[in-house]
Amino acid sequence: MIIRDFNELKGTDRAVSDKDWTSVRMLLADDGMGFSFHITTLKAGSEHTFHYKHHFESVYCISGRGSITDLGTGETHQIKPGVMYALNLHDHHTVRAEEDLVMACCFNPPVTGKEVHREDGSYAPADEFAK
Amino acid sequence: MIIRDFNELKGTDRAVSDKDWTSVRMLLADDGMGFSFHITTLKAGSEHTFHYKHHFESVYCISGRGSITDLGTGETHQIKPGVMYALNLHDHHTVRAEEDLVMACCFNPPVTGKEVHREDGSYAPADEFAK
Numbered sequence: 226m227i228i229r230d231f232n233e234l235k236g237t238d239r240a241v242s243d244k245d246w247t248s249v250r251m252l253l254a255d256d257g258m259g260f261s262f263h264i265t266t267l268k269a270g271s272e273h274t275f276h277y278k279h280h281f282e283s284v285y286c287i288s289g290r291g292s293i294t295d296l297g298t299g300e301t302h303q304i305k306p307g308v309m310y311a312l313n314l315h316d317h318h319t320v321r322a323e324e325d326l327v328m329a330c331c332f333n334p335p336v337t338g339k340e341v342h343r344e345d346g347s348y349a350p351a352d353e354f355a356k
Numbered sequence: 357m358i359i360r361d362f363n364e365l366k367g368t369d370r371a372v373s374d375k376d377w378t379s380v381r382m383l384l385a386d387d388g389m390g391f392s393f394h395i396t397t398l399k400a401g402s403e404h405t406f407h408y409k410h411h412f413e414s415v416y417c418i419s420g421r422g423s424i425t426d427l428g429t430g431e432t433h434q435i436k437p438g439v440m441y442a443l444n445l446h447d448h449h450t451v452r453a454e455e456d457l458v459m460a461c462c463f464n465p466p467v468t469g470k471e472v473h474r475e476d477g478s479y480a481p482a483d484e485f486a487k
Binding site: 226227228229230231232251252256257258259260262264281283285287293295298300302307308309310311312313314316318329331333334 | 357358359360361362363382383387388389390391393395412414416418424426429431433438439440441442443444445447449460462464465
């Protein structure tokens, strides 16, 4: 059994940050669960465009308000506590945080922790890291 | 892109209940994400023993207080907001809710929604439903 506490991991190297977001990696590929699980905070006022071409991701809003636009269809959906979006079609999307957004994210295949967002908003597929 | 709202699903057939718990199935096997994602509430004062022999499960505490005992080692860990436990060894365990516990749960393989807890605390493997 693995026990981890977000509040203890926040200040460690399991927390990956950029200017406008922090992602605490609660579970990564090497935990052997077959998915990774992150608590990600997007800063109020920030906007993020991602395109996970090689991963499925679901995102559940724990706190905060914002919106997500599906760049394929142009549709925008409100994000508030209790709302989940799931990128079942590897959807290209933009997330906007009106307030700090705290989100519980699951990735399949699991993120290894070594990925960086590429110019196209994707993470590389896992086997590119295995080479 | 799938958009679902916990607060809208609570009163629908995506909410599975027993006397002391409710699990809202935000994502199930047929969503094709490779995992399922549930928001599960365990009632204050309740105790639950589970043994997911055929699934990996991670559980992240959004709100409430309680504890988990690993029945293999006898160790007990406190559950509070921010704490996650992951049953990477299919650990036989007992969860106690001191207050209502609201938990974000990921299952791999994904739950189909048709499982029932068996006498041994497990869910059947997915292929038993395919027969």
